[in-house]
Amino acid sequence: MKTQRSTTPVRASELTGRAWLNTGDRQLDLEALRGKIVVLDFWSFCCINCLHVLDELRPLEEKYSDVLVTVGVHSPKFEHEADPRALAAAVDRYEITHPVLDDPELKTWDAYTARAWPTLVVLDPEGYIVAHLSGEGHVQGLESLVEELVAEHDAKGTLHRGDGPYVPRPRPEGDLRFPGKSVRLPDGSFMVTDTGHHRLVQLEDDLTTVRRAIGSGTKGWADGPADAARFNEPQGVALLPESVRADLGYDLIVADTVNHRLRGVELSTGAVRTLAGNGVQRLLDDARARGVDPNEVPADAAPTDVALSSPWDVLWSTAADALVIAMAGTHQLFSFDPRTGQLAVLAGTGDEGLRDGAATESWFAQPSGLAQDASGTVWVADSESSALRRVRFDESGAVSRVDSPIGEGLFDFGFRDGAAAQARLQHCLGVAVLPDNSVAIADTYNGAIRRYDPSTEEVSTLTRGLAEPSGVILDDSQDHPVLVVVEANAHRLVRVPVPKDAQTVDEGAAQMQRKRTPIAPGELGLTVRFSAPAGQKLDNRWGDPTQLKVSSSPAEALVEGHGTAQGLTRTLRLADGVSEGVLHITARAAACDGSPDGEIPEHAACHLYQQDWGIPFTVSDDAESELTLELRGLD
Template sequence: MSPVRIRASELEGRGWLNTGGAELNLEKLRGKIVILDFWTFCCINCLHVLDELRPLEAEYSDVLVTVGVHSPKFEHEADPVALAAAVERYDIHHPVLDDPELITWQAYSARAWPTLVVIDPEGYIVSHLSGEGHAAGLASFIPELIAEHEAKGTLHRGDGPYVAPEPVIRDLRFPGKVLPLESGNFLVSDTGHHRLVEMGPDLTTVVRTIGSGTKGFLDGAAEDTQFNEPQGLALLPAELAATVGYDVVVADSVNHRLRGITLTTGEVRTLAGNGIQRLLDAGPARISDDGASASESDLGTAPLEVALSSPWDVAYSSKCNAVLIAMAGTHQIFSLDPASGALAVVAGNGLEGLLDGPAEQAWFAQPSGLTEDAKGNIWVADSETSALRVLKFADDGAVTVETAIGEGLFDFGFRDGEAAQARLQHPLGVAVLPDGSVAVADTYNGAVRRYDPATKTVSTLARGLAEPSDVLLDESGEVPLLIVVEANQHQLVRLPLPKNALQVDEGAVQTQRPKTPVAPGELTLKINFAAPTGQKLDDRWGDPTQLKVSSTPPELLLGGDGTSIGLSRTLTLNADVPEGILHLTARAAACDGPEDASGEIPDHAACHLYQQDWGIPVILSADGAADLVLDLRGV
């Protein structure tokens, strides 16, 4: 019997971007292969997918149309002005549907960011994919669709509906982070121009640029070198800098590398990273009992051979004698020892969420800002949990993680007062103030907030800013001031430290996503995964799949939690807990091949690790579903 064909639902939302003002629908896209990319601009995994799709969009520009469906997680992301800025910031060259009410999201049963849905030229759904890392599979699937529909006469070649917006010329374009230099100048990551800019003390005079301004990867002289969306900057101690031969470490986010800058010459070198995003391992993609891929267990002392994932900020740690790295893509804190080149994981087990405790067991969610205080603690802006976290280093070498502000992946808001009730919204930057309190660039609230560790209270220092991405204490003048990187105004501004901070309470909010009705008692969980054409599950070391399950609150699960191999599980839900969130992480390893009749994967085959994290809001109901089926990969 032929499989049931499902007609794609219409694309509905508030409006369109990158179409020259035209409204699109599926009828206008008939004859094209369409990829719906369900994304939200806060999500690092979504940004990875944007980059994964670019080569496919270029190669198949006459037959393939990507449509970004922006379905916001945070309240700020529902602002159409903020969305338009994000589309410009990330150089999105395809139409984008603004879906603030999640109408199209629900029509396509999306459950996670990112989700990809492939629609064939006749308007039928032919693939439903969750997570990232699907470029290789799509690269083999798209030619199959082209051949099929050329034979049927249903494929129409020609230009797609994308209309490029008018370019805008600026000195800075979506700046990310700022670093004070001993000269009194400031080094700024000019993220949108893919370069670094040294600014004078007035924060407007351009002293020099480092980087050609062309997106790419190239070491060498200041005028030739290339970056790809550089972010964090860290200055090494002078003695160490003299030893290693460079002064500044740069988090080159989209290149998945760390770069080193020699300030006297502007010369750039690569310090760590092989340019491959960490989810895609170069060797056999084994999965160990603790949930790490085999290549994660020992990062070693060959930093140029190690895969990194969207390093977003860097800070020198006097306790570690190393540069700490906010590895946003893997939800971890790494370290780089400049003297030896050794890389290590300092905190985070790679799972996305908010969990305190010993560093190796802690969960982060897209850490994006780092700073050290006078005690050697490292404060972390943990953006996706809207949290302020702190790493504390004991004399015996133990590292623990604590949360100062924040509740979880779906909890945010704008509320001052007691830290336990205070709320942030996707913070990206942190700085320590003269009194030991911590300033936070509360990005999606357009504010700078202050956390006082002594009183465990939160206040507001400034508001009305356009997506502040970093904050810096400036003590160069008679009185200390704040320097704020105002990303969406493409500028740096100085602000006074107010004597009496504001007290704001605009409430606490939870991400509004539809809750899935499930029945109490046993719930059958199944994750669908099919290896792409040309790949095979890598079973050379046993079952190459893994599923980790937990819940908020923990009492929701009476059984079935924990980590084990396989992509199916029976959960037991507590009838006394009316609702909660199921946290699921699925992984599967597949390798290219087989190439011969033996069916064995060749030793030299490239291997790929597929992963997706879900936070599924559920509500318990007697007539709810007794099973939950999700797609990690459904080609």
């Protein structure tokens, strides 16, 4: 079956931005890419879904290296992401092997009407747009489309085979490369996840002398002895309680982020084993295609048969008597009991955003750092909402409530101390609890360590000028409070004394500076376009396999049309007097392998297509009363 495309081709817009990376200083344009199939990947380096897509595209880029060119169009969400040095570091950190256009003013983003991270736009060898896709999970459809375009343009003589324009950048040298998190070991040394080298490194107390490495340093997945085991961008690491370690035969649990697994490490030998995760990235609602509860983890499932999604940090919770996992990829907290192998959703619906309340009602946005205080309360660095979240437990070890001492939502950030209700962070990745029960925050994109005092509900700044601090722990071996900070972009760990008198900084609050979409007052017709890829059909065995979830900020901006229901069309009604806000829209569609005109085979592979949009809008009388989004649109 051929992919259906419009009979009226649309010319691609020129690629404009500040600079190019991975091209050897060559400035590319569409003419330089003529003759190649081009995938424009609109991304931001803060976005976990964008990082998933980078990995999804790698096999496609390798298989079609002579005909396909991926161009990453970096369209920043946060202010820090517009810093060219930060972008260059991200290109190195994530080992991106295709040209990247720095688009800080969102000119190319606007030219291609991108509305969400990630967005993929496919251009044919003659420079026409042939597909516009949102979200992740499109690789199978992309491969079918590439095969079709290769055949078509080979026959026309418009396909040019050969090397693309990618030129690798020099790699930084050193013992550590973009380290993620660390933990202090019983003998006073520190274990750090050497994320960019895909291994663990044990450092002496001086934070510079390497005692040993665990992992071969080659990206991949393999269990075994220290010199043969393989990781893929490990992030979080936790030391198990002594009583638990004795029963299990290993000491550390590592969040092996891009492998979507938890790994166990025995300190005496360095041996590595896989504890949980099957290596397949968990899309929260892919279970819907199989007619089961997407949030349910079967009680009898082996932990290595369960799909996880970018576990970013891990913490042993005394209140839950289990490991807590910051599951960044599904915007949730999971629990894992290594004694029984039981995995469960601890808090979060899987919706991306900031919503407080009960465990089953709360929303997170890429949780990335965990710490606990003396009472057992777990503190969470919720990176995409630039928020500090607090998770309380009841006597049974279940989550009783989630709240947000700092943070407003997905699009609000800044650098502001003072009253917590008005304080602002910028993409925080780490937390630690100080001796006085206040909370230190690795405020990553502000390059600072901040402090929240629950007793006064005040926020202050402990230190500034750090290069993307990604983790922070308390070093309690000193006479006075000292923090050990993982300074990711400086490729090191540093000690930061906690000053007696913290600074008070106010550089203001900000919102993401994306163009607002004009919409008419009153009724608004919402349509999300989706077409199943070639070789798939919508999975309607259990009813309509599509779904829309809609809400708004502020919540009172919508008087009709909010909530969750099947179908990809909805009529919304704005409240009278609303002038601007944000629409939060999640679209999902389930499709399975099979002929569009036939039955789905019994053991067919099924796929969940999902995208979250946060669309800033402004109300205008002369604007359109229809809003159309592309979950998977073919032009």
